Amino acid sequence: DVKVTQSSRYLVKRTGEKVFLECVQDMDHENMFWYRQDPGLGLRLIYFSYDVKMKEKGDIPEGYSVSREKKERFSLILESASTNQTSMYLCASSVRNEKLFFGSGTQLSVL
Amino acid sequence: QKEVEQDPGPLSVPEGAIVSLNCTYSNSAFQYFMWYRQYSRKGPELLMYTYSSGNKEDGRFTAQVDKSSKYISLFIRDSQPSDSATYLCAMSRGSNDYKLSFGAGTTVTVRA
Numbered sequence: 148d149v150k151v152t153q154s155s156r157y158l159v160k161r162t163g164e165k166v167f168l169e170c171v172q173d174m175d176h177e178n179m180f181w182y183r184q185d186p187g188l189g190l191r192l193i194y195f196s197y198d199v200k201m202k203e204k205g206d207i208p209e210g211y212s213v214s215r216e217k218k219e220r221f222s223l224i225l226e227s228a229s230t231n232q233t234s235m236y237l238c239a240s241s242v243r244n245e246k247l248f249f250g251s252g253t254q255l256s257v258l
Numbered sequence: 259q260k261e262v263e264q265d266p267g268p269l270s271v272p273e274g275a276i277v278s279l280n281c282t283y284s285n286s287a288f289q290y291f292m293w294y295r296q297y298s299r300k301g302p303e304l305l306m307y308t309y310s311s312g313n314k315e316d317g318r319f320t321a322q323v324d325k326s327s328k329y330i331s332l333f334i335r336d337s338q339p340s341d342s343a344t345y346l347c348a349m350s351r352g353s354n355d356y357k358l359s360f361g362a363g364t365t366v367t368v369r370a
Contacts (some may be wrong), residue, residue: 151301159298178356187266189346189362190302205357226330237301247294249301 150174151250153238159256166225169252170238180247181205181213184235196221228257247258261285264347264361272369277334280296281347281361284328288349291323293332296344296363305345306332337368 156215172179180203182205192205194213202213207213210232212223221240225232233256264281271277279293290309293303306321308314308330314321322331330349334341347361 180356187362189262189264190348190358190360192357195356203356239301246304246307247302247358249303251299251301 151248151252153253155253157254160228164228170225171219172219172240176240177240178241180239181223182237195220230257233257261359262361266362268365270367275337277337279332279345279364281330287351290350291330292348294346339368339370342367
């Protein structure tokens with residue numbers, strides 16, 4: 148069974164902290180994505196990666212960075228967490244762009 | 259104006275009813291159209307995928323695309339309580355387009 152695993156289901160951090168969200172996929176997919184999901188706004192793409200060490204900005208990259216040192220792992224980094232980054236974060240991977248496999252999400256609260 | 263508009267609902271229907279969901283979009287370059295289903299506390303999963311205009315049927319689910327009206331629909335026949343979820347439409351410009359544009363999602367509850 149295909150799997151995208153996000154390291155934390157719930158996370159509570161303080162303003163100004165550096166936050167790492169980890170995602171691992173076991174399907175040998177080239178493409179990996181980080182989205183955030185907010186009520187009324189749907190899913191918005193933060194960053195995606197189409198190969199190891201390659202990354203592209205999505206629609207809302209400000210305040211975030213990413214790292215992909217290995218094919219199966221894609222990390223999202225909040226350099227200095229702010230309250231407006233409180234959200235559900237979803238990682239996904241794919242071979243074809245229309246079929247994304249999502250993880251269960253990390254609900255991040257920044258206080 | 260959002261690129262993809264989707265009524266958030268919520269939508270509540272009795273078991274066995276037909277559920278009708280839809281999205282409108284503004285970008286005529288979209289060619290690929292998808293519906294994702296998201297259960298509570300889970301990530302979305304691909305339900306239906308269509309290319310360009312037309313209909314596609316898969317069991318109780320039918321997806322329709324009308325590119326001339328920039329309008330897509332998802333119909334669920336004989337709805338079941340297990341269909342209770344949030345349904346998100348998504349679309350892209352081409353197979354090499356990494357950026358899917360998602361609707362906000364419609365929350366559906368099927369009452370037993």
